[in-house]
Amino acid sequence: MKPAVRFPVSTTLLRRLTYANIVANVAIVVTGGAVRLTASGLGCPTWPRCTDESYTTTAEMGVHGVIEFGNRLLTFAVGIIALATLLAVLLHRPRRRGLLPLAVAVFLGIPAQAVLGGITVLTDLNPWVVGLHFLASMLVIAAAYALWQRAKDPDGPVVAVVPAPLRTLARITTAVSAAVLVIGTWVTGSGPHAGDHGAARNGLDPETISQVHADSVFLLIGLSVALVFAFRAVGAARAYRAALVLVAVELGQGLIGFVQYFTDLPAVLVGAHMLGSCLVLLATLSVQWSTRERQPVAPAPAPPSTPAVEPVAANA
Template sequence: MSTATADAAGSATAPAPPPRRGPSWLEALRDAPRLVRWLAFATIVGNAVVVLTGVAVRLSDSGLGCPTWPKCTDDSYTNTPEYGIHGYIEFGNRLLTIVLSAIVGAAIIVVLLQRVRRRSLIWLALAQFGGIVAQAVVGGITVLTGLNPWTVSAHFLVSMGLIYAGYVFWHRTGEGDGPREWRVSVPLRWVARGIVLAAAATIVIGTVVTGSGPHSGDGDAPRTGFDPALVSQLHADAVFLLIGLTIGGMLALRAHPEVRRAVTVLLVIELLQGVIGYVQYFTQLPVLLVALHVLGAAVLWVAAVHVLFSIRVRPVVASSTATQPAVPQPA
């Protein structure tokens, strides 16, 4: 038998290579930027839901439904029948924090598993975890101080900080890691920053209004001692400043369509929020309108932060584009 014949016979009888298997679930997670983006968005929604359930606790006078912390009662980590519906409402709010922690934990794991690790996303995911820890501590202090209005305000503002961090996390998943490129000139950047600062000031003053009026979370909870009408007027003045800056921003940014759209959306939310605020004030603060107003504050804050991030872009760099290992080339 010739050598060529032997080679042909050998090749005919050689076993076929095993079929290539598809990627395992772990391999799939390593190339899942879309999942990272959805988890980042879920942190925004989760924080907004925590804010909404928190206001439900306050409006239903359930702030001390779990009268201690970290336990719900001195003898139990969960609510007990003796505290009735108030215990269920307060404990339900605490459980939502656990759900949010699970979402953030999943986001951290998936970000770390990515084949191409983005340091910015890792730090932003970890910042969410740190914020949840801070939120739990402030919440515990709020309960232990008998719903002191200043700690209640701090509790809410930490949630606003978490919403900001969640938005930044989500926004960064949709752009690259290249250097910032500004869409607008330096003066217009400060217009956008001024809008966000005015929105932040409006929200902060709004917490003082809350701490000075009814709906304290418990019938025996202390108040700030400020005149509710006076701080409400101060809050309204901040709203007028915010709306004025937003209208000015729309006019100044008319040559930049993407930024102008973001400012326009913010203005619409501000006007709706203002209508709700005035109606609730002149109708003696019905609980449904108060809840909508607090939820509106969270939505307004997201829209304001969106304006800030609409004025710049970050291009995708080469190290961030590859999601698959390089295919070896023949020598």
């Protein structure tokens, strides 16, 4: 017999922690963007120390040092939330299948991101490494979203709620969404916001790669609109609503992208575009999850009761 858990964790607390994981990882993407957009990427010029003599910023480094060091400190806050979530998964009973690997993945993703961030500093903000740093954050956010969804779902079998061709279309849309994120890092690496005035660019022509990015966005929106009509046609209400949200987020993100391009990439709009990238990813994952559902496990049938047998009186 397994020993009882001394400090049980409720399902409500577990769900709140998994949701906090998503918020925290999106927040650190936005603050990381602020580091780049304020040219503070080398505010702490080395890693893991901030300077060769100090782990913290110094007065001589000014506001850029404060911004970069502040973002490093935020990594610890995100890690604490991930650790609390992992402990909650371990203490939650009954433990749902698949929760622990996802919680471990999110938790280990935080130090991995810190190391990647350090490599970006040590390589003087190489644009390809900076792009990889951003994409790794997207993977952590995807794992955090999967963890949150798993904490919400009952512990039962997974059942498809839309026909197989539409599930395939949803997977293609997810793949194109991922491609849009990757190409977006190429656009960023060719643009003016390098994170430091002396940082190198990736050498791609900004106008050409921006057009490629715009074309991929148009493809993504077209696929998403197709999902809206297809889900509505088969009566998949939950998937239909998720696809509508995805299209709305994509249109908002596209509008920000066009405005920032034609206004010479103001920092505020670029930061909003980075937040929009996270929202597009989350909305895409929501559509993917809406094509299936996990059904609760039916309770085991009670064993048949044995009718009581009345004693038979012996013959006289």
